[in-house]
Amino acid sequence: MSGFPSFGYQNSGLCSESVQLDFIARKFGTPCYVYSRAALVAAYQEFDAAFAGRDHLVCYAVKANSSLAILNLFARLGSGFDIVSGGELRRVLKAGGDPQKIVFSGVGKQPDEMRAALAIDILCFNVESEAELQVLNQVAGEMNKIAPVSLRVNPDVDAKTHPYISTGLKENKFGIPFDEAESLYASSRDFSNVRVTGLDCHIGSQLTELAPFIEACRKMLGLLDRLQTQGLQIDHLDLGGGLGIRYSAENPPLVGQYVDALRACVGQRKQRILIEPGRALVGNAGILLTRVEYLKHTGDKNFAIVDAAMNDLMRPALYDAYHEILPVNVKNDGGIKTYQVVGPVCETGDFLGHDRDLALSQGDLLAIMSVGAYGMSMSSNYNTRPRAAEVMVDGDQVHLIRERESMEQLMAGEKILP
Ligand SMILES: Cc1ncc(COP(=O)(O)O)c(C=O)c1O
Numbered sequence: 001m002s003g004f005p006s007f008g009y010q011n012s013g014l015c016s017e018s019v020q021l022d023f024i025a026r027k028f029g030t031p032c033y034v035y036s037r038a039a040l041v042a043a044y045q046e047f048d049a050a051f052a053g054r055d056h057l058v059c060y061a062v063k064a065n066s067s068l069a070i071l072n073l074f075a076r077l078g079s080g081f082d083i084v085s086g087g088e089l090r091r092v093l094k095a096g097g098d099p100q101k102i103v104f105s106g107v108g109k110q111p112d113e114m115r116a117a118l119a120i121d122i123l124c125f126n127v128e129s130e131a132e133l134q135v136l137n138q139v140a141g142e143m144n145k146i147a148p149v150s151l152r153v154n155p156d157v158d159a160k161t162h163p164y165i166s167t168g169l170k171e172n173k174f175g176i177p178f179d180e181a182e183s184l185y186a187s188s189r190d191f192s193n194v195r196v197t198g199l200d201c202h203i204g205s206q207l208t209e210l211a212p213f214i215e216a217c218r219k220m221l222g223l224l225d226r227l228q229t230q231g232l233q234i235d236h237l238d239l240g241g242g243l244g245i246r247y248s249a250e251n252p253p254l255v256g257q258y259v260d261a262l263r264a265c266v267g268q269r270k271q272r273i274l275i276e277p278g279r280a281l282v283g284n285a286g287i288l289l290t291r292v293e294y295l296k297h298t299g300d301k302n303f304a305i306v307d308a309a310m311n312d313l314m315r316p317a318l319y320d321a322y323h324e325i326l327p328v329n330v331k332n333d334g335g336i337k338t339y340q341v342v343g344p345v346c347e348t349g350d351f352l353g354h355d356r357d358l359a360l361s362q363g364d365l366l367a368i369m370s371v372g373a374y375g376m377s378m379s380s381n382y383n384t385r386p387r388a389a390e391v392m393v394d395g396d397q398v399h400l401i402r403e404r405e406s407m408e409q410l411m412a413g414e415k416i417l418p
């Protein structure tokens with residue numbers, strides 16, 4: 001169970017820390033996201049400790065899971081935050097995040113979002129185009145502010161991950177082309193309301209090898225050295241997020257190996273190192289608890305129709321992503337069949353797992369593993385399905401951190417014409 005810290009069987013019942021998932025399902029209903037506080041804390045502390053003795057800031061990528069309780073937990077541990085919208089900014093502030101530890105990424109920042117971030121003096125804007133730099137300069141000027149800026153450079157490195165989540169190739173929409181970065185840094189001096197403070201890249205997500213990180217880092221350091229020769233003062237180097245996790249058989253680098261490799265690559269340079277991990281902090285700290293509604297046999301297929309669906313967890317439908325599916329209560333009386341585990345949504349692509357060997361009866365509980373990242377944060381109301389409840393386990397305690405959405409909330413704001 002090493003891929004799932006803080007989830008394991010006790011007396012044939014799957015637990016989060018010391019709480020039986022069966023108990024959580026009875027108390028809070030299904031589908032329900034369950035997070036382990038201990039796993040979240042351990043993951044953050046592993047990153048932080050690996051940087052010991054080196055000026056650094058871990059900026060949690062809020063998009064991975066933006067639940068307030070999780071943001072608050074990381075804020076209390078001293079984390080910074082990588083945000084991509086005014087909405088994420090509001091969440092981080094509400095959760096008690098420190099504005100001076102916020103970096104603002106994203107290709108399409110709007111003037112209102114820039115204003116909100118400038119008003120609270122965030123650490124840095126990761127600017128992704130010349131056009132954005134111009135707008136930021138203008139907005140900051142109107143507010144009599146100087147915007148701290150990093151240019152997000154696209155180093156043209158193959159992250160060797162799913163094409164939908166690869167961001168550091170020159171054909172991707174992200175960042176400033178590597179060979180244009182120097183001249184844009186030089187011309188940033190002509191913008192009176194921005195001040196260059198850093199250099200940034202992010203090459204993709206769910207990377208399972210170190211080599212692309214190192215290749216990107218080396219390219220960024222070459223650029224950093226050239227910029228310094230030209231007299232630009234660069235205070236920090238933001239190397240983005242992207243460290244992968246184990247979903248099944250992957251063997252991603254350990255956090256310590258990843259951080260050591262970055263530290264070795266950056267060497268004695270004085271710049272503060274920033275990183276923006278999302279998945280590696282929360283991915284294996286969460287599971288989705290779901291109940292089997294019906295078993296159905298058609299042709300040569302066995303279907304287990306469960307009460308969670310693609311609207312709750314989009315990753316299988318969107319990327320054909322694999323998530324382990326475990327029985328909450330293990331049965332030893334045989335009856336194992338190969339199931340297609342599917343949701344109730346009216347799409348053939350609404351599946352949570354293909355060809356899973358399980359012994360199932362109607363009403364059984366299943367745990368979909370490794371869904372702490374890009375699970376709840378990518379959920380939707382498709383088929384007018386209320387979003388799942390979320391709970392956090394802390395030792396032998398369970399806390400509801402988000403109520404199941406109500407029908408009233410779901411339709412709030414809608415109008416029927418007279
Ligand atoms: C700019 C930026 N930073 C950080 C992340 C976090 O990535 P991950 O969850 O793979 O660590 C992402 C998402 O890929 C991103 O787009």
Ligand SMILES: N[C@@H](CCCC[NH3+])C(=O)O
Nearest residue numbers: 063165205206315373374
């Ligand atoms: N949503 C993706 C990750 C995207 C990262 C965003 N830059 C996933 O579920 O794997």
